[in-house]
Amino acid sequence: MTGNSNSNGGDNSNQNERFSHLIETLGLNLFQKIQKAKILVVGAGGIGCELLKNLILSGFINIEIIDLDTIDLSNLNRQFLFRKHHIGMSKSKIAREAVLKYNPSANIVAHHGDIKSQEFGPQYFKQFDLVMNALDNLSARRHVNRVCLSADVPLVESGTAGYLGQLTVIKKGDTECFECVPTEAPKQFAVCTIRSNPSAPIHCIVWAKMLFGRLFGVADDSNAVTDMDDNIVEGTEEQNNIVRDLQLAVEKDKGYGQWVYHKVFYTDIDRLARMKEMWKEKKPPQPRLLADIDQELDNNTAEHINTAQLKDQKVWGFKENVRVFLETLAQLKQRFEKDGALSWDKDDDMALNFVVSASNIRSHIFGITTKSKFDVKSMAGNIIPAIATTNAVIGGLIVMNAINIIDGRLKDCKSIFLIEQPSNKRMLLVSEIPKPNTACYVCQKNFITIKLNTNTVKVGQLIHDILKKHLAFSLPMLTVGNDLLYESGDEDLSKEEIRARDALEQKVLSSYRMGDNVILAVEDYLQDFKVSILINHVESFGTEEENKKKEHEKWFEIVGTATAAAPFQTQPIQSITTTATAYNAVTDIDDLEIIEPTPTTPTPTTTTTTTTTTTSGKKRKEIESAPGSEDSDGSKKQKYETIE
Amino acid sequence: MTNDSLGAKEPVNQLTDYEAALYDRGIRLWGVDAQNRLRQAKVLFIGINSLMSEIIKNTVLAGIDSITLIDNHIVTIQDLSCHLFLTHDSIGKKRADESVQSITELNPLVKVHVVDKEIESIDKEFLQAYTIVCLNAFDLNLVSKFDTFCREINIPLIATHSFGLYGFFFSDLSDFEYIKKTEKKEKDQEEPVIEYVNHKVSFPSFETAMNIQWSKTNPRRTSPLLYALTVLYQFEQSTKSIPSIENPSHLSKILEIIDGKLSASQMPSSEQEKYLHITNLLIKHQNHEIAPTCAVLGGIVGAEIIKIISKNNHVLNNIFFYDNTKGTGVVETMN
Ligand SMILES: [Zn+2]
Numbered sequence: 001m002t003g004n005s006n007s008n009g010g011d012n013s014n015q016n017e018r019f020s021h022l023i024e025t026l027g028l029n030l031f032q033k034i035q036k037a038k039i040l041v042v043g044a045g046g047i048g049c050e051l052l053k054n055l056i057l058s059g060f061i062n063i064e065i066i067d068l069d070t071i072d073l074s075n076l077n078r079q080f081l082f083r084k085h086h087i088g089m090s091k092s093k094i095a096r097e098a099v100l101k102y103n104p105s106a107n108i109v110a111h112h113g114d115i116k117s118q119e120f121g122p123q124y125f126k127q128f129d130l131v132m133n134a135l136d137n138l139s140a141r142r143h144v145n146r147v148c149l150s151a152d153v154p155l156v157e158s159g160t161a162g163y164l165g166q167l168t169v170i171k172k173g174d175t176e177c178f179e180c181v182p183t184e185a186p187k188q189f190a191v192c193t194i195r196s197n198p199s200a201p202i203h204c205i206v207w208a209k210m211l212f213g214r215l216f217g218v219a220d221d222s223n224a225v226t227d228m229d230d231n232i233v234e235g236t237e238e239q240n241n242i243v244r245d246l247q248l249a250v251e252k253d254k255g256y257g258q259w260v261y262h263k264v265f266y267t268d269i270d271r272l273a274r275m276k277e278m279w280k281e282k283k284p285p286q287p288r289l290l291a292d293i294d295q296e297l298d299n300n301t302a303e304h305i306n307t308a309q310l311k312d313q314k315v316w317g318f319k320e321n322v323r324v325f326l327e328t329l330a331q332l333k334q335r336f337e338k339d340g341a342l343s344w345d346k347d348d349d350m351a352l353n354f355v356v357s358a359s360n361i362r363s364h365i366f367g368i369t370t371k372s373k374f375d376v377k378s379m380a381g382n383i384i385p386a387i388a389t390t391n392a393v394i395g396g397l398i399v400m401n402a403i404n405i406i407d408g409r410l411k412d413c414k415s416i417f418l419i420e421q422p423s424n425k426r427m428l429l430v431s432e433i434p435k436p437n438t439a440c441y442v443c444q445k446n447f448i449t450i451k452l453n454t455n456t457v458k459v460g461q462l463i464h465d466i467l468k469k470h471l472a473f474s475l476p477m478l479t480v481g482n483d484l485l486y487e488s489g490d491e492d493l494s495k496e497e498i499r500a501r502d503a504l505e506q507k508v509l510s511s512y513r514m515g516d517n518v519i520l521a522v523e524d525y526l527q528d529f530k531v532s533i534l535i536n537h538v539e540s541f542g543t544e545e546e547n548k549k550k551e552h553e554k555w556f557e558i559v560g561t562a563t564a565a566a567p568f569q570t571q572p573i574q575s576i577t578t579t580a581t582a583y584n585a586v587t588d589i590d591d592l593e594i595i596e597p598t599p600t601t602p603t604p605t606t607t608t609t610t611t612t613t614t615t616s617g618k619k620r621k622e623i624e625s626a627p628g629s630e631d632s633d634g635s636k637k638q639k640y641e642t643i644e
Numbered sequence: 645m646t647n648d649s650l651g652a653k654e655p656v657n658q659l660t661d662y663e664a665a666l667y668d669r670g671i672r673l674w675g676v677d678a679q680n681r682l683r684q685a686k687v688l689f690i691g692i693n694s695l696m697s698e699i700i701k702n703t704v705l706a707g708i709d710s711i712t713l714i715d716n717h718i719v720t721i722q723d724l725s726c727h728l729f730l731t732h733d734s735i736g737k738k739r740a741d742e743s744v745q746s747i748t749e750l751n752p753l754v755k756v757h758v759v760d761k762e763i764e765s766i767d768k769e770f771l772q773a774y775t776i777v778c779l780n781a782f783d784l785n786l787v788s789k790f791d792t793f794c795r796e797i798n799i800p801l802i803a804t805h806s807f808g809l810y811g812f813f814f815s816d817l818s819d820f821e822y823i824k825k826t827e828k829k830e831k832d833q834e835e836p837v838i839e840y841v842n843h844k845v846s847f848p849s850f851e852t853a854m855n856i857q858w859s860k861t862n863p864r865r866t867s868p869l870l871y872a873l874t875v876l877y878q879f880e881q882s883t884k885s886i887p888s889i890e891n892p893s894h895l896s897k898i899l900e901i902i903d904g905k906l907s908a909s910q911m912p913s914s915e916q917e918k919y920l921h922i923t924n925l926l927i928k929h930q931n932h933e934i935a936p937t938c939a940v941l942g943g944i945v946g947a948e949i950i951k952i953i954s955k956n957n958h959v960l961n962n963i964f965f966y967d968n969t970k971g972t973g974v975v976e977t978m979n
Contacts, residue, residue: 054935077669200835310671383669387673387706389943392698392940396942397936400968427960428972
């Protein structure tokens with residue numbers, strides 16, 4: 001923590017001279033409120049850098065910054081407080097140092113840490129007059145939303161993507177909360193599409209990332225794309241008609257690279273190709289033997305390109321892909337043996353090369369267009385292009401809303417969208433901030449229903465895949481009645497307790513008091529958030545026929561205003577339905593064996609949803625008077641700007 | 645436009661691997677061709693106030709070749725305002741000189757030049773060396789003069805200024821051509837169909853835009869800032885001076901201009917108060933630069949300069965007005 005002991009702006013007359021333009025424009029009274037305000041900025045990245053600069057130059061002097069991230073080369077096109085020699089260093093600390101140059105007497109505290117960690121709970125938030133999110137991921141934003149609701153501190157939410165940007169204000173009871181409107185679910189793919197029947201480059205890229213996890217990560221259900229020792233290509237044991245690929249053992253003896261190549265691009269493909277009913281309407285995939293590759297033509301059909309190209313934008317030929325695949329496979333294997341499990345990272349060149357080559361070989365096999373490294377990086381890394389100008393606009397608008405809040409004029413705060421091209425003359429679409437959604441499980445009702453098979457779903461799946469990934473809990477604690485069933489976090493637990501918990505995670509729900517019609521109380525003390533969850537047992541989703549085809553595509557359903565969590569590549573493959581019948585289940589509550597009444601937050605809350613990926617699909621009520629109606633001079637309703 | 649006609653010669657990538665990595669996110673948005681065009685762009689900035697410092701930051705980060713600064717103004721403490729490049733040590737020194745070091749640190753790949761020249765002495769031959777000219781529009785007669793130069797030699801001009809909570813930019817690209825890539829995704833197809841469409845846009849001169857008859861506008865659908873700007877233009881043109889809020893004769897002249905425009909357009913004289921109010925606001929705050937306004941307007945202008953240089957995206961035609969009291973930003977097209 002790096003604080004500045006000088007808490008109040010130093011030489012006042014000098015301060016006021018420096019800020020004379022601001023005082024002339026906003027008035028001395030408001031300027032003094034700005035100087036007294038204590039604010040928290042969560043995130044010192046693209047929007048964060050712009051925002052911090054604007055805050056300091058607008059006279060704010062009491063600021064805390066939290067960011068977990070370190071500086072990367074690809075940040076420097078927009079995160080203008082950082083320099084090349086800062087690469088690898090803490091964003092929050094460098095940002096603090098940089099903006100102190102604009103006002104050396106400001107009192108800025110920088111935290112290099114995770115907003116979801118224990119030190120930043122509701123008690124910490126309560127010291128601030130205002131919190132501003134400058135975050136790029138949904139789960140952290142949902143977390144801050146909940147903590148701000150709990151601490152009753154106004155929050156300015158914002159996001160940008162390319163030329164598009166948006167911001168809004170969330171104030172408990174007065175506005176929507178971040179989770180009142182479900183954000184558009186990230187695109188998801190059925191398991192069978194990824195494992196057996198890809199039809200687009202992205203399917204092969206998702207598969208390649210799963211293969212990476214299977215080979216070099218922690219093998220679990222989320223990356224079960226192949227079973228390395230299974231050589232069955234046709235038939236079942238019951239029917240006694242098994243056909244095996246005996247070559248697999250031969251290849252295994254030749255070495256790791258040959259083995260993996262043969263398994264995923266020959267044995268597995270051969271098995272798929274033999275499933276005749278799958279290939280009635282399209283060409284079956286072609287298994288490729290490594291031994292045959294030298295005889296193949298490197299048919300990299302270079303299309304006519306009339307634009308300049310980067311090195312990474314050239315599409316590799318088949319042989320090049322195989323060469324890179326074998327090379328990175330060997331290198332990654334070495335790293336895995338030395339350092340243990342790896343997690344895939346788009347900025348890890350070796351890991352990226354693996355996914356580029358593996359996905360392209362698979363694309364070749366299935367007759368799908370292959371992609372350049374540049375494009376695969378975007379798709380696999382889910383890169384949202386970010387530029388300085390959009391962040392600058394949003395960073396400026398945030399401060400305008402912040403000043404309104406500090407001045408006690410919440411009613412003057414607006415939701416604003418920046419769009420790429422003017423719509424009806426407007427580049428900035430301004431709308432009133434919606435009221436809270438009365439069905440919101442976060443700020444209003446605190447009740448949802450989860451449908452799943454309680455005899456097959458394990459406690460660990462409920463905790464990690466549903467509560468953490470989909471419902472954005474950070475440290476869920478489960479109770480039924482007065483009994484504590486599950487506790488997250490390692491800090492207060494002994495080794496034995498953690499071991500016992502790991503064992504518990506392997507149990508199915510029904511064997512651990514979480515059967516049909518049980519109401520669970522799920523609490524997160526970090527978020528100071530509690531929700532009651534009704535467990536609804538269902539045998540399966542869809543007909544048996546459908547399930548056979550889709551394998552385990554869908555294994556739970558959340559009924560309520562659940563928002564989708566992470567981008568697709570980190571997500572278990574399934575779908576969430578958000579139905580209109582959101583809280584129908586609640587009406588049956590009295591019939592159930594309820595162990596503990598759920599505390600519902602009595603006060604309504606507020607929020608607005610901001611996604612980094614899209615502005616579509618959101619209802620926005622544009623103010624009709626926007627560009628040029630009678631009161632556009634703007635001076636009458638505002639406290640500042642009076643010319644009489 | 646310049647002789648660099650669109651798509652005529654085979655495009656070649658000039659970017660180094662380091663540049664490709666540094667500008668990666670921009671390239672993913674606007675493409676390699678645009679990044680190569682940016683890499684060759686030489687941008688002239690005249691009048692380096694706080695708003696201009698925001699615009700410079702945005703264009704320098706995007707990866708242009710070089711910028712040239714002209715501003716011999718001596719820095720005062722008020723000029724620090726929300727300026728990104730000046731510090732207390734800059735006070736008493738020339739504003740352009742004092743900005744160089746910070747800009748260089750921002751992106752060492754971009755060359756920064758200062759030309760020690762009085763703005764009044766700039767001629768059109770001088771302007772010819774630049775891809776685009778960005779001018780501080782405090783003095784509207786000066787904007788007129790530069791616009792005439794730039795139209796004659798076919799160099800794009802952006803003129804911009806902020807007035808406390810308000811601001812605008814004017815753009816004159818005379819006859820501008822660009823190629824916009826569009827991706828159409830058919831329902832059943834995984835891969836989008838890519839099309840390149842040629843566009844041509846004609847821009848009016850500053851004089852034409854400022855002399856617009858109020859009767860040709862719909863006051864209910866037009867930013868009041870536009871009317872105020874035309875009043876300021878007429879004032880400055882007829883008096884050859886900048887209006888001052890403290891000068892009663894200036895204020896009566898302003899009133900006279902508004903009345904004249906209202907009656908010429910057969911608009912009710914009861915509207916006078918409204919236009920007087922907004923015009924006076926601009927006059928009162930003509931020297932006041934605040935951070936949120938400069939950030940928003942500087943972001944919009946920065947994006948516009950990048951689009952003009954890139955020639956692969958729609959451009960705004962031709963005046964943009966920003967109102968920070970409401971967060972509204974509208975484009976008025978004068979034709
Ligand atoms: Zn809500």
